[in-house]
Amino acid sequence: MILTRRSFMHAGLAAVAMPAPALRAADTLDVVATTGMIADAARYILGDAGSVRALMGPGVDPHSFRQTRSDIVAMTRADLILWHGLYLEAQMEEFLLNLARSRKVVAVAEALDRERLLGHADYDGRFDPHVWMAPAIWTEVVAAIADALQSARPDLAPTFEARTQDYRATVARLHDYAQSVLATVPESARVLVTAHDAFSYFGRAYGLEVLGIQGISTESEAGLNRIRQLVDILVERGIGAVFVETSVSDRNMRALIEGAAASSHEVRIGGELYSDAMGEPGTYEGTYPGMIDHNVTTITRALGGDAPERGMDGNLAAAG
Template sequence: MFKSKMVLAVFMVFAIIVAGCSNQSSSKKETGKIKVTTTIGMIKDIVDEVGGNHVETIGLMKSGVDPHLYKASQGDIRKLDQADMIFYNGLHLEGKMVDIFEQMSKKKVTVAVSKDIPESEFRSWDDGTEGHDPHIWFNVKHWISATNTVRDELIKFDSKHKEDYEKNAEQYIKKLEELDKYTEEQISSIPKETRVLVTAHDAFGYFGDAYNIKVMGLQGISTASEYGSKDVSELRDYLVNNKIKAVFVESSVPKKAINAVVEGAKKKGHEVKIGGELFSDAMGEEGTPEGKYIGMVKHNVDTIVNALK
């Protein structure tokens, strides 16, 4: 019975895709703008910046949403189907949506913004498999590459506005280069012996590699991975033995696990504070500085520095 229900659910999803395919370009004809659907907010931000007045962007995943565990609703399928273009992260960040992207790519421009980053620059999954860490936005240089990818794909789709896309991308990349420099300078101001970033899950590996800070996560790269009492005790002992002052919670990850580590350290006679909340897999609320990529990264950097310096 369960299997038959699952088959029916999958059939319904793809029925929606097929039924709506005839409407995929109607939005551009009606508004004159390219209708773009994105997954995570960081990608929506790129499309908004580069596309400017020529795009209408819809983001599926809002503030506080974990993309590793996200399942597309029928409403999401419609938004994807009605789009002229789709941008997603790739590298299995949106792991439960892979089949949907494959189907959509047969009908419309469907692009992983990670596609132009050399494979040699990807971090491997922490479980020894051949997969790659998807959290590429934490190395600002990788996000510059993603911006170039979005620019090029918009130009291919809408060459009439090529100069606007190039100008917008150039202005945004200049800001990203300034952000990259700011991040490097601020993190280097933390004493090396306390330059350790401890979070609930291992989302900050690219950040650690790019800006020379040791990164430790209780869970693996994906929040779908599980942690056990051994993981908690090992991280607790590391904090105690190395006199680490602070750990950090994440806006899109439950705080229970990291709090267990803090309590464990306290019982061992070492006080560890919560250094603040970081944005990892999702940005802040729309309309706030943290609701934009640059503001999110600056918030994270400033929070880390203030707690560890």
């Protein structure tokens, strides 16, 4: 059967009409999270007190993701649904807001102080949702995830609180590591060119100029004028490395490299970064700490800074 947007919404509205199941004290929590970054924190905090399913896996673009029939079933049966908010899950937002009428549905990034958030010229009236790129901000989202779990299982609040502090301590170490190694990148090389504007919080946190081919949402198209503009910047400023993303096509980035080559300026791929999704499950890069560690280490080394090849604690996969 081919599912249309109307059939998705019909199924979602039907699900909303179902009464939410009562959670008994002895039950384990059944949690659904939209993104891998949210799921990673929830899994750690929850421990063996329940299970967490992430709807969006490696390489999935959350800006264009639409819920499947199995996703709808999982969410309508879950005790708690955690989503990002800030219009990241643009195609799911209407469904999630409807679902919140009868289920415990929490948009965890909406808890952030608006003064911490960035706007964008191409994103009128909304904030840049990519807050996980700055560990110092993401730790506040982790606190909101913990609050939602504690609200669902207040009897386990002390355990959840202890595990939350452990997780946030790791995130704090990531921030310290990023500050330390990115500070070694030469001033003239502190330019991060990526497929779309997912790294603005990262750039603000660590003093890098960020240039994206596409806007904040991958739904925006990169015009020829934007590519020509970036080619001119690469050539004029002698920028020698650009970065592709695991969840975005590299087509525009290849066009950028070819454009620079036509102007007799060589640009190489500095590495592949995790932007809107983490790495493969079961790997270090498939966790939030591993995702950020990989990005920080890859960017630092590609831009001429000094960082250990295997990252903060030697856990990154060996190059090649």
